[in-house]
Amino acid sequence: MFAYIVRRLLHTVPVVIVGSFATFLMVSAAGDPLGDLKAKQPPVSPAVLAAETHRLRLDEPLHLRYWHWLSGIVRGDWGPSVSRIDIGHEIGQRVLVSVRLVAFAMIVAVLLALVVGLVSAVRRYSVIDYGFTFLGFLMLSMPAFWLAILLKQQAIDVNDAVGVSLFYTVGDSSIPAPTGFADTVRDVLGHLVLPTIVLAMTAFAPWSRYVRSSIIEVLQSDYVRLARAKGLGRRTVLVRHALRTALIPLTTVVGLDLAVLFSGAVVTETVFQWRGMGSFLLTAVRERDVYAVMGWLLVVSLIVILFNLIADLLYAVLDPRIRLA
Template sequence: MLAYTIRRVLISVPVLLGSTILVFIMVKLSGDPLESIKLRNPPPPPQTIKLEEHRLGLDQSWPLQYWNWLKGLVLHGNFGAAVQPSDNIGSEIGSHLWVTMRLVFFSVLIALILAIITGVLSAVKQYSALDYTTTFFGFLFLSMPVFWFAVLLKSWGIWYNQNVSANTFYTIGDKSVVLENDTTWGHITDVAGHMVLPTIVLGLAGYAGWTRFTRASMLEVLNSDHVRLARAKGLRSRKVLVRHALRNALIPLTTVTALDIAALLGGAILTETVFQWQGMGALFVQSLRDKDAHLMMGWLLVSATIVILFNLIADLLYGVLDPRIRHA
């Protein structure tokens, strides 16, 4: 297992490097990051522009710019100079990543719990009213774009707050600027309150597809020979369902969940933009606006690492869910 994990990590390194090279070229082709400075009226002195070009490494060739960025990252943990002189890319990514990861974590957790429960019940009670109901809601949330659902839910939250004359649902920001209860518990409840609507949006976006996979996988396993044999031996229905059926049915769901993490990160960008969160989504928009290659490559490097990590965890979970699977 250890050798397999090390091998997968080493294989991921060229993938990360290739993705950063591709993003570096795309950002460079998108335009000049100093365009906003050059278009000022009155225009800045030429010496100022040359100093900015030297600070950002724009006076070097593209291969040399990428090599210097890679060398600084590997040797010193430096993500490079940002277009905005006041920004430190490493600290910016760290603070914004925490905001996004707590949203993604709770969204995935809620989506998995709902998907497993409704998927199993739909499979056990196939063609029942419960099955048709969960199928309807699954297809409903699957067909709704994330940004549209986020705008719809935010509008509903604003409408509800106005009608009950109370700030029940937070619709702007990941936390309050000023707290009435400036204590540890006050900070926790404030952050949790701001997470309600965005977590519902992102959680239901993941749940919609996962519940269908769980149902289909459970139906296949329930009709398999080893489940029929377990029933013929007289084992209790709950034991057959949980130990023999659900455990094997979770393997396809594990694969789909790992693959959909990238889509959830993309959905998090849209959700954070709608609710005006200062997470990785805001950082992504800033890197596009500033045409900041270093910031964009740092953002991609962190996001790609998260996706690869989840895929590695999924591969390792296969051996836990099914003892017959062994990693050579």
């Protein structure tokens, strides 16, 4: 198992390098980072433009700029920013906010997908199955930003109606921050409710369909029929045999959709005005800050690669027939 982990990590190195270089090319070609500075009135002096060009390494060839960025990451230097921020420090503060949201949304979405998919498979072609199918397609067709806006507006209306802030609609924490561990945890969880619902509802819909189809296929397999013939109870067959095997496709889909969750978190954080990776990315794109965008993409890609490695390792836990030699 350890050798397999090492091989997988070594295989991801060229993937990260090639992917980051391709992204660096596209981001660099997206626009001039000094465009806003050049458009200022009165015009800035040529000396200032030359100094900024040198500071942002725009006077270097593209391959040298990429090499300086890549080698700087190893030393903890994330590159110069257009807005003169410390990119590494800023990402370090914001990444935990976004990871917290994505992790909670993923847990809720997986639990919902398991329950809905299992009930739909057991009661297929029933009113419950059709109802869950309609709900799934409704969530699939509803954009995340639209659901977030609707949910936020409804929460504001409820708060106004009762005269008490039952739901937090702005920010990832209160200002000023509460004192004490229990109050801090309660405040963080309270701000997580609405954004987590948005991300979880948009993610669980396709996952529940995968669970439903997988369980239906497993229930028709020979070893499940044998388990029933041996006299095992219906619940035991579903949980210990059918559901465990059906979790393998779900694990694959969740690992692949982690990047989609992060993209949805960008929109959700913007609607609820969170100070996470979403607002950081949007600001970097608006300012055409190449190194800030690259830092965001690098962190998210590493998280996705790590989670997919964990998903591969879970295969052996879910199915004893799989051996990672």
